[in-house]
Amino acid sequence: MRSVDRERALNLALVVLFVALAGALVYYAGFLELPGEDQYDTGTAVVTDENGTRLATISVEVADTREEQYTGLSNHDSLADGNGMWFVYDQERQMTFVMRRMDFPIDIVYVGSDGRITSIHHMPAPEPGQDGNDIKAPGRGQYVLEVPRGYTNETGIDVGDHVEVSYD
Numbered sequence: 001m002r003s004v005d006r007e008r009a010l011n012l013a014l015v016v017l018f019v020a021l022a023g024a025l026v027y028y029a030g031f032l033e034l035p036g037e038d039q040y041d042t043g044t045a046v047v048t049d050e051n052g053t054r055l056a057t058i059s060v061e062v063a064d065t066r067e068e069q070y071t072g073l074s075n076h077d078s079l080a081d082g083n084g085m086w087f088v089y090d091q092e093r094q095m096t097f098v099m100r101r102m103d104f105p106i107d108i109v110y111v112g113s114d115g116r117i118t119s120i121h122h123m124p125a126p127e128p129g130q131d132g133n134d135i136k137a138p139g140r141g142q143y144v145l146e147v148p149r150g151y152t153n154e155t156g157i158d159v160g161d162h163v164e165v166s167y168d
Contacts, residue, residue, distance in 0.1 A: 040068060043167040045086055045145060047117075047157050056155040058147060060086040062167065072146065074101035079148045086165055087144040094140050099123055099132035105149035109157070110139030117161045120152050 040061035047056045063069045063085055073085050089095075092113040099106075108121040121137035145163060152158070 040085075041167060043086060043165050045084065045163055045165045047155070048162050048164075049156070049158075050160060050162075055157050055161060056082075056151075058082055058084045058145070060084045060145070060165065062086050062088060062165075064088040072097075072100075073106065074103075076103075078104050079106065079146075081148055081151055081154070084145055084147040084151075087146070089142050092140065092142040094138070095144075096136050096138040097121075097144060098137075099126055099135040102126060102132050106146050107149055107152045108137040108139070109145040109147065109152060109163075110141035111143040111145060111163050112140065113142040115143075115162050115164055117157070117159050117163060119159060120157070122149055122152075124149075 040063065043060050043062055045056075045058040045060050046054060047058070048054050059082060061084075063072060064087075069087055072087070073079060097108050102123075102125050105125045106123050108123055110118045110120075112118050118141050119139040121139070123135060123137055126132035126135060143163070143165075
């Protein structure tokens, strides 16, 4: 192989390597999603009190697969008021949520199969160096709603209130 051909081949290899590394950087920075990558479904949760008075309307991402439920909000940097995540399980059961890899505090709201709130936990974010697995919120429900910490207090959401979710 001539030296000019070798130099062209080396340059081409360097360009391909650069493009691959740039693509990987863009992907891992979160600016790009690959086709077919799992994305959360969305919906709207409406919370009402025992008299049917609307307390809150929340835009939710729906976590209804095991992978989505494991990841939860840990891949989010923050959560604005009026936004949340709605976890859906096959049946009502006792479970424990943890603050694994969370960067911000949240309220964890357990909801029974009848749509009634069974418990609310105001959860701190893990401290630097903590993984969050030891910060636990046990409860009973078929559904779990996660919203910014203090949002349930601000809106008057309480145990016994009703949550209804419509899916987009």
